[in-house]
Amino acid sequence: MKIQRSQADITERREIEIGLEKTRKDLAVVKKSADEAREYAESVINTVREPLIVLDQDLRVVSVSRSFYEFFKVKPEETVGQLIYDLGNKQWDIPKLRELLETILPQKTTFDNYEVEHDFATIGRRIMLLNARQIERVLGKERIILLAIEDITERKKLEEAHSKLAAIVESADDAIIGKDLEGTIVSWNSGAEVVYGYNAKEVIGKSVSLLMLPGHPDEYKELLTKKSSGEYIKDYETQRRRKNGQIIDVSLTISPVKDTSGKIIGDSIIARDITEKKKLEREVVKAKDAAEAANKELEAFSYSVSHDLRAPLRSIDGFSQALLEDYQDTLDDTAKSYLDRVRKATQHMGHLIDDMLKLSRVTRSAFYHESVDLSTMVRAIFEKLQQNSPDRTVDVIIREGVFINGDPYLLQIALENLVNNAWKFTSREARPQFEFGTTVKEGKTACFIRDNGVGFDMAYVDKLFGAFQRLHTTFEFPGTGIGLATIQRIINRHGGQVWAEAEVGKGATFYFTLPG
């Protein structure tokens, strides 16, 4: 019985042992597979490029991926077992992270693309995208939280830059069009819509030849074959056709568009509508042509004035003189005085014509720039006048070395007029005095010619420089009234000013400035 029992015991024990052995084996298998699983999980965690962090239900760090240490510049000993918020000297105490872990996750167990922006002391301001998983472990009912962190700071920057660029392209007044190598339109901004009249939907996918003038469908192709590949075409002026058929002038800048490998995949075309500008240019050319034509006409007119108007005057004067000479015995004194008047009037008209021509010539003659010695010029003019009137005794003071940049021919005419004027209006002085010099008026150097002649009333100074305006009768002082108008035109052509100061009976001073 005992043996039986024993036998039974042995059998039972054996069975237990076998069972135990099996259990042990099973446990080993389980342990092995658990180890394998952990190793597997850890290698996965460490292989992932994104920093990954595993937290327990108390939000303490269970483990982190290698990339986490690298990215956040923290050490394992100050990480594992710590509360996540305390990491890196409490740098991780981020309100939005608290919200995710404590409020959102308990309700949703999984949450993707949660954006957090934070300023880390060690690595600066970062924008992160968090993916969180809350995993319930059935065994022991322990929760763990997986938190994957993606640093999107750079991507965000690129996106921002890109959207800024896109906004610029979109808001530009110029048409900015992208086309591929086949000439198909691939992008079309709102500027293009304004310039060409088509909206993006109507043209994207169509050929750019849509915009060309009839007869020029391949202009881009011709243009682009002219340049070696990869070069720009800048400010190329041509014409295009709008949706409504209107022809517009455009200025094109074409540059190649490359993919990331540097291969040219198309062109960007910036087109500026220059129709208005072109129109203005054409108008300017037209106005210039008209001005030139008018100038030519004026020249032809002056030519015939100088030639044709003077010829009859010579006849009138010549034959009046012939009458006076050949018939002096038969003409009475009245007839002779009439003939004298005819001759005087004729000669005055001759002077008027001459002065008028001079006036027109100073306005239309070519303009030369050189250094002109005004002092020498003034002295020569006075000397010539003195030679012609040797009986006049005059005092002349001339400041030496007055040089000016200007047109010598025109300045000679201006100075002749000024000096002749002074000479004329001092003709009744017992002791005429003249001075040529420079002075400073309102901060500018002005030249002046002063005389002690009859002067004039400043009340009429406005009339002084008008053509054919005279402040004295021809009986008092001969003249045509063109001299000062001529002076003013010459000084104006030099960009300077001329003015006068005078007092009746005390002489006049004429000032002029010549910039440069």
Added chain:
Amino acid sequence: MEEKIILLVEDNPDDVDLTIRAFKKNNITNKIIVAKDGVKALDYLHGTGMYDGRDTKDLPVVILLDLKLPKIDGLEVLRRIRQDELTRLIPVVILTSSAEQKDMVEGYKLGANSYIRKPVDFEQFVEAVKILGIYWTLWNETPTSLNR
């Protein structure tokens, strides 16, 4: 001694008369040939047209040339005078109303010997004619006059 001829090229009859009068007043008694346009002036010099058969070796001592002329203008007459071997050495005085710079420049470029603008004042004109008449007919020596 052969007569020293003055060729006056002038289309305006008043100017012709006044010029001749001015010569007379200055006792310049040279024979004056008047050509009323450029063609007649060239005909005279070349012995063609109405001057067919004229002895072309008998050259004027001076040519007084107006610029504004019918048919062929003064500057063109001057150009042809200077191009022709026979006439190129004859002194040419431009006597004109024009004081245009371009006429003056063009005239001298083409080989004018002098340029005088006719003054409106007849007395001045007489004075000018006196001086130029005496100078060109009396004082000036030319290869053509030496050949005589």
